[in-house]
Amino acid sequence: MGFIKFLKEESAAILQRDPAIKSKLEVLLYPGFRIMLRYRIAHRLYLKGHYLLARKIMQKGADKMGIDIHPGATIGNNFFIDHGIGVIIGETAIIGDNCTIYQGVTLGGTGKQTGKRHPTIENNVMISAGAKVLGNITIGNNTKIGAGSVVLKDIPPNSTVVGVPGRIVKRNNIKCEQIDLDQVHLPDPVSRDIDELREENRKLRKKIEKLTKSFEELKKGQNNENT
Template sequence: MNFIKYIKQETEIIKKKDPAIRSNLEVLLYPSFWAIYYYRKAHKLYEKGHFYRARKISQRAARKTGIEIHPGAVIGEGFFIDHGHGVVIGETAIIGDNVTLYQGVTLGGTGKEHGKRHPTLGNNIMVGAGAKVLGNITIGNNCKIGAGSVVVKNVPDDSTVVGIPGKVVVQDCKRMIENLDQVTLPDPVAAEFCKLKDENERILKRLAKLEKQVAENRDHMIIN
């Protein structure tokens, strides 16, 4: 791999996705810069069948960066890991282009599968901090996975997923992932609480109305 070319590519990606960067030289301080660089080297060795050498490189990178990427994973262009500590990417994971992962993300297996046992992520995807995407499932293009979510089922294109287990809460066409917002995502739990609150208020109003009618009928019977 041409290191100078790699620096230029990663500089553009990091400057585009992280507003904290102030100079090009800072890219050398990013754990993801080195984790991805060593992954690319290890992946080439893995493809040639040099499994021990590939794993040796990837494990050394994991110790230094806190980011564990198995050399067997397939990762596209424009890949970015923000902060990065605790990120784990399994051997049979496939990641498309323009994908961003935050710290604590796991693209892992379920512990009961063989062969293809890790997720496949499409293009233009953001996976929020601490999210777990597990098993041989597919996350479609243009998706957001909310922070802390646990996703164990396929997700269609253009979707936003939140919760444990992860549920699709927004599905609209042509969703853009350029906005790396992890906060202003729908909250299905809060929405259910609001529904319960509204239903409770309707029941209380109905009950009050019935009690008033019973009291009026009782007073009418006493008078008569």
């Protein structure tokens, strides 16, 4: 991607996805935008074999902005890091187009692999605050990962993932033209299970009350016959 094209696309992504922004000039203050400027330069240097210089550029960015992106990572177009503090993206991570990640997200390794050891994130993926995606796994297109989730296995496209470890709670939503950045209204499997248990308990109590009433009526009838 040309540098001017990058400036336009990255700034447009921020303007589209962050309702807090009030002017185009604010884009220049965004840590996510500034670290991506460094990344685009460092990544080119890395591909040419200038590893030390590339790492130096990104390390300075990490020290200033708290966002640690390895220059060897591959990141597509229209990538948006919101807030960004605590974001870590490993060397062999691959991120597709139109992806959004929030503060505290880690795209890391498991410590047990060599070679390709970081996640592949396909297009139009949103990873919410504090989520950890670890290992050489693939997160499919149009997937949403809930805040605080820990994902250790491949996730198919069009999924919603929550929990520790992360599990799929929704599949194949109708894809919208605009990226869905809602981090709050995600299915809660624990709450759903509790609601189901409460309903089962209510039904059992009703059955017990009915049986108790029938038993009392039967006992009363037998007492009347004896008298």
